[in-house]
Amino acid sequence: MARRIDKSSVPAVTVPRLATYLRKLRELRARGVERVSSKDLAQMIDLNAAQIRKDFSYFGEFGTRGVGYEVQRLIDEIARCLGLERTxxxxxxxxxxxxxxxxxxxxxxxxxxxxxxxxxxxxxxxxxxxxxxxxxxxxxxxxxxxxxxxxxxxxxxxxxxxxxxxxxxxxxxxxxxxxxxxxxxxxxxxxxxxxxxxxxxxxxxxxxxxxxxx
Amino acid sequence: MARRIDKSSVPAVTVPRLATYLRKLRELRARGVERVSSKDLAQMIDLNAAQIRKDFSYFGEFGTRGVGYEVQRLIDEIARCLGLERTxxxxxxxxxxxxxxxxxxxxxxxxxxxxxxxxxxxxxxxxxxxxxxxxxxxxxxxxxxxxxxxxxxxxxxxxxxxxxxxxxxxxxxxxxxxxxxxxxxxxxxxxxxxxxxxxxxxxxxxxxxxxxxx
DNA sequence: GAATGTGAATTTATTCACAGCA
DNA sequence: TGCTGTGAATAAATTCACATTC
CATH class of the missing domain: 3.40.50.720 (NAD(P)-binding Rossmann-like Domain)
Incomplete structure (x- = not known):
């Protein structure tokens, strides 16, 4: 179920970053990668891992502790957050x-x-x-x-x-x-x-x- | 004389704002305006006046207290700050x-x-x-x-x-x-x-x- | 009196560091 | 053990407020 988000509580800078994450995740998916950690993702886009986790935290809990994030699930969640489920x-x-x-x-x-x-x-x-x-x-x-x-x-x-x-x-x-x-x-x-x-x-x-x- | 600036002490967000100020100032000059206050300029570009003054303050003192800024002088100073004196x-x-x-x-x-x-x-x-x-x-x-x-x-x-x-x-x-x-x-x-x-x-x-x- | 320049206060954003869970 | 999620700490940016100068 889609959690209801107060957009004004999301820092303005988080939104363009979500677009960046989405892009990289789609690239990973295209390469057949199924799972990723915030640490790996952070390295790929030259960012702090906590930054990535905090950005996600404004919208919900998308990962699994001790494991990481499922790439496809994360793509879907971010796309939904960004309003990309429609045209x-x-x-x-x-x-x-x-x-x-x-x-x-x-x-x-x-x-x-x-x-x-x-x-x-x-x-x-x-x-x-x-x-x-x-x-x-x-x-x-x-x-x-x-x-x-x-x-x-x-x-x-x-x-x-x-x-x-x-x-x-x-x-x-x-x-x-x-x-x-x-x-x-x-x-x-x-x-x-x-x-x-x-x-x-x-x-x-x-x-x-x-x-x-x- | 051009003051020597430590660029790392200038907030990253200040630089694009200088470009915005420059644009508006050139527009004012084209309209024949010779003097402007930070308050007026702030109103024109929907910003806080102290923000504008602080942005300038990283580079020097460009105005006159009680009076404001001379438009042409300010254009020259900002252009110099931005490295626009050359091609x-x-x-x-x-x-x-x-x-x-x-x-x-x-x-x-x-x-x-x-x-x-x-x-x-x-x-x-x-x-x-x-x-x-x-x-x-x-x-x-x-x-x-x-x-x-x-x-x-x-x-x-x-x-x-x-x-x-x-x-x-x-x-x-x-x-x-x-x-x-x-x-x-x-x-x-x-x-x-x-x-x-x-x-x-x-x-x-x-x-x-x-x-x-x- | 009027508006700059700037420390101090506040707000916002980032990073740390660790409790909690798989 | 490993990695998330998140409060607490830190850093950065903005705004306030006022001493200073014209």
Whole structure:
């Protein structure tokens, strides 16, 4: 039986780590490994073993003392914790270089994320096709979301358009956004926004590279 | 005079925040704003004002008590802290969907990151051109890096190839890597690796979306 | 008076260390 | 004996609160 979890009691940093564990566990399963200890897993992903056990402990008890974890069971448990037992419908807003690259990427569907629509504001790309049916006008977004469930928006518009675009997505009922535009956006607090920010990652590297002020 | 900073005394989370401040400050400058307080800036990016001041304090004193910060001065200071006063040479390894999208993206050069080469292992794409000269074979990487400085590698190869690719980049003398492959890679400790992980971001969203176990 | 810069207090996250169970 | 699960201890990050300076 699925234990009821208070999500606010789960540290924010635990969730991306669960995704990492899941990935490694699937790799182990593919190699035919059936059992693993927190110590082994920790070594494989360069982490403290207690960290892994504590991360699991927010959700339940998945292992056997003295033995370890059964790989398949752990995969199932983590997938359930992450909400991956169902499929989530995704739209991409912004059919530029990045948006179209994401649309053609097959990795999402493998994880249970299904691209159901693609939107742009430019007449130049509306009607084109990139693996998710034709590109629609953002003006149709609200109507589209009314006709079918849309859970997540990937926003790949230019920075100056991001806030307006996300306002529109939220108005259409979307409550989860992955924002690739390099700008902090404001949303109602029941909307989850994650930022993917390449220039900030590059700056992180340049900060550490810069040996001048070491 | 540039103060000498011990980078290990700067919290890891401070660095990406500096990138955020820089972005907002440039926006303010573009709008003609000449002065800003930590309180104002905090409001604009939804942060605590003391956080901002503390972040700056690791690097020096950039403001004037009772007055605030001069926007241009602050931009210059942060850019210097982040190592952005010089240009960094970047290569992209992996000329797939994402790699070619990144190669065509103009945002990098605006920030002082210059794409100087692109590599792939597949004969199908070697020789093609995407805005950084022709795609070279990864076999040429070491030779290429010997002939010119390469500071950063963006790695956009499939997961199974990522560790080998990064080993190769490190052998060629590259010490900073932005890894888009969904796998944890191991490197010598003087090499900085940052991970950009879309599927983990999507899982973060699905975790919070999943109202079943709220 | 107003806003910075920073120790002190608080909160959050990580790691230790061991009781408890197979 | 071996490894989990978890309180207690430690470390790291954030926020408070105020002395300091313009």
């Amino acid at each position: 989530w419908n995704v739209v991409i807003i912004g059919a530029g270089l990045l948006g179209t690259a994401l649309a053609r990427y097959r990795g999402f569907s493998e994880q249970g994320f299904r691209l159901v629509g693609m939107f742009d504001s430019s007449a130049r790309v509306i009607g084109a096709s990139y693996g998710a049916g034709r590109v629609r006008s953002v003006a149709e977004l609200e109507e589209f979301c009314a006709a079918q469930t849309v859970d997540i928006a990937l926003v790949t518009v230019p920075a100056h358009a991001a806030q307006g675009t996300i306002d529109r997505a939220v108005a259409a009922g979307i409550t989860a956004v992955l924002n690739f535009a390099p700008i902090k956006v404001f949303t109602p607090k029941d909307v989850i926004v994650r930022q993917v920010d390449l220039s900030s990652e590059l700056m992180f590297l340049s900060f550490h590279l810069d040996r001048g002020s070491d | 960094w040479n970047v290569v992209i390894i992996g000329a797939g969907l994402l790699g070619t999208a990144l190669a065509r993206y103009r945002g990098f050069s605006e920030q002082g990151f210059r794409l100087v080469g692109m590599f792939d292992s597949s004969a199908r794409v070697i020789g093609a051109s995407y805005g950084a000269g022709r795609v070279r074979s990864v076999a040429e990487l070491e030779e290429f890096c010997a002939a010119q400085t390469v500071d950063i590698a963006l790695v956009t190869v499939p997961a199974h190839a990522a560790q080998g690719t990064i080993d190769r980049a490190v052998a060629a003398g590259i010490t900073a890597v932005l890894n888009f492959a969904p796998i944890k890679v191991f490197t010598p400790k003087d090499v900085i690796v940052r991970q950009v992980d879309l599927s983990s971001e999507l899982m973060f969203l699905s975790f919070h979306l999943d109202r079943g176990s709220d």
